[in-house]
Amino acid sequence: MLVSMNLLVAALELVLPTGCAGCGDTDRRCAAGLCTSCRHALAAAVPIGWQLCRPGGEVLPAFAAAPYEGVVRSILLEYKEHARLGLRPSLAACLLLSVIAALGADAAAAPSVAGTGRPTLLVPVPSAAATRRARGHDPVGALARIVARQLRACALAVEVCAQLRQSRLVADQSGLDIAARRTNLAGAIEVRNPATVRGRRVIVVDDIVTTGVTALEATRALTAADATVSGVAAVAATIRRFPRSQPVSESVDGPQRVRPMHPIVLVRGPPGAD
Numbered sequence: 589m590l591v592s593m594n595l596l597v598a599a600l601e602l603v604l605p606t607g608c609a610g611c612g613d614t615d616r617r618c619a620a621g622l623c624t625s626c627r628h629a630l631a632a633a634v635p636i637g638w639q640l641c642r643p644g645g646e647v648l649p650a651f652a653a654a655p656y657e658g659v660v661r662s663i664l665l666e667y668k669e670h671a672r673l674g675l676r677p678s679l680a681a682c683l684l685l686s687v688i689a690a691l692g693a694d695a696a697a698a699p700s701v702a703g704t705g706r707p708t709l710l711v712p713v714p715s716a717a718a719t720r721r722a723r724g725h726d727p728v729g730a731l732a733r734i735v736a737r738q739l740r741a742c743a744l745a746v747e748v749c750a751q752l753r754q755s756r757l758v759a760d761q762s763g764l765d766i767a768a769r770r771t772n773l774a775g776a777i778e779v780r781n782p783a784t785v786r787g788r789r790v791i792v793v794d795d796i797v798t799t800g801v802t803a804l805e806a807t808r809a810l811t812a813a814d815a816t817v818s819g820v821a822a823v824a825a826t827i828r829r830f831p832r833s834q835p836v837s838e839s840v841d842g843p844q845r846v847r848p849m850h851p852i853v854l855v856r857g858p859p860g861a862d
């Protein structure tokens with residue numbers, strides 16, 4: 589029933605005027621679900637680069653196009669939970685920024701010209717099957733496919749490989765602290781067919797990174813299948829701001845460790861992007 593409701597909402601969005609997904613304004617004209625003000629806010633969001641700390645101390649570069657707050661948070665929730673599928677082009681443009689940054693962070697992952705080498709794989713973080721059924725759509729996979737298509741249109745060899753799945757039931761992560769999330773997810777993600785990622789360069793993609801625990805569990809599963817994970821790319825990330833006096837070198841995972849690695853200088857508005 590939820591599936592059909594979400595699909596109905598998506599269909600209505602195409603034919604009826606709807607409010608802005610960012611601010612809820614129903615008065616202003618909303619092209620592709622966003623008013624001009626929220627569209628500008630999304631475009632003006634500051635990309636983030638940080639490092640996730642893998643077990644053993646190795647770091648994994650992670651990138652997000654915007655902090656998960658304000659308008660960006662509202663847009664993502666409307667897209668994921670209320671199937672506002674008209675928002676896909678705008679959110680895919682955000683994910684594209686992060687993927688390009690992740691490709692740039694690992695020279696070995698920089699994709700060859702399409703057709704001349706093995707493509708770098710974009711691997712979406714999986715949702716629980718029940719969540720996927722309830723939403724009635726595949727939020728991250730759909731964005732990843734748009735991004736891969738846009739990169740291939742620029743003759744870059746990138747493919748989506750949706751081979752991750754949850755191997756057991758896990759508790760809802762919201763409300764859990766980092767240690768509990770790590771325990772909850774330990775060993776919970778697996779690669780369906782390891783042969784599809786063996787020996788390949790991979791970028792883990794997700795819509796939102798909060799603690800980084802999920803992205804790191806996906807990385808563990810991919811590494812166990814002999815893939816090389818070059819980085820993590822997300823639409824948005826939760827930033828937990830430390831007091832100034834607190835060092836950033838504590839052994840915690842995720843965006844708590846946010847520290848600017850280097851400025852991400854990217855040009856928005858890729859061909860075909862909304």
Ligand SMILES: [Zn+2]
Pocket residue numbers: 608609610611612613622623624625626627
């Ligand atoms: Zn708005």
